[in-house]
């Protein structure tokens with residue numbers, strides 16, 4: 212295991228140094244380390260970043276930094292206002308009493324969860340920073356259900372490779388299984404000790420603190436487990452590559 216991993220890592224580094232990114236991409240492809248948007252604007256560079264991060268993680272999970280309560284930001288910017296569509300606005304007006312999270316796709320037990328049911332599941336809390344591609348970062352305390360707990364509950368089928376998150380607006384996204392099972396990947400219903408404010412993603416948002424803010428999908432409606440992203444949207448894994456951002460946004 213270790214020697215093979217070292218071999219791949221060395222190979223990638225050497226290829227990047229000696230012969231350029233294209234060869235690195237070829238090696239990455241051989242080991243299944245190509246992100247779903249590899250043909251896009253970022254091309255080989257993004258592939259190398261993703262492959263390097265995933266190989267590093269194979270030798271021990273990397274954790275996003277956690278902070279003290281005293282470091283929580285007084286003001287936390289908003290990026291992406293609550294969806295204006297009727298569906299969302301009606302649910303918001305009734306405090307999400309009728310909202311349900313759908314979890315389906317490659318799972319043994321497809322299910323729907325009300326916000327009360329989610330709040331009764333074992334809760335995890337983290338004080339982490341969210342960095343936005345637009346140049347700000349802010350620290351908050353987030354409370355919710357670990358995505359891994361949710362996945363264990365519905366039972367992920369063999370062969371599943373991605374978890375896809377559909378919100379009430381257009382900003383859908385997905386993560387691979389490394390991020391899906393990571394202990395800091397959270398389905399958050401609380402922020403700074405209160406219920407999640409509408410503008411920060413009520414009633415439920417994703418938190419992926421090891422990636423840029425845009426991966427942390429707000430206003431969740433449905434989660435789907437899949438082995439391929441090809442038939443979703445433009446097939447690039449999220450809305451981001453369609454608008455010039457990388458699918459993988461590790462920091």
Ligand SMILES: Nc1nc2c(c(=O)[nH]1)N[C@H]1C(S)=C(S)[C@@H](COP(=O)(O)O)O[C@H]1N2
Nearest residue numbers: 289290291343378382411424425427428429
């Ligand atoms: N559904 C949805 N999720 C979203 C967005 C959005 O517009 N819609 N904006 C993203 C971006 S770019 C960032 S930086 C964070 C912002 O989260 P905040 O508004 O709670 O600070 O949410 C991300 N998740």
Ligand SMILES: [Mo]
Nearest residue numbers: 343344424425
């Ligand atoms: Mo962002």
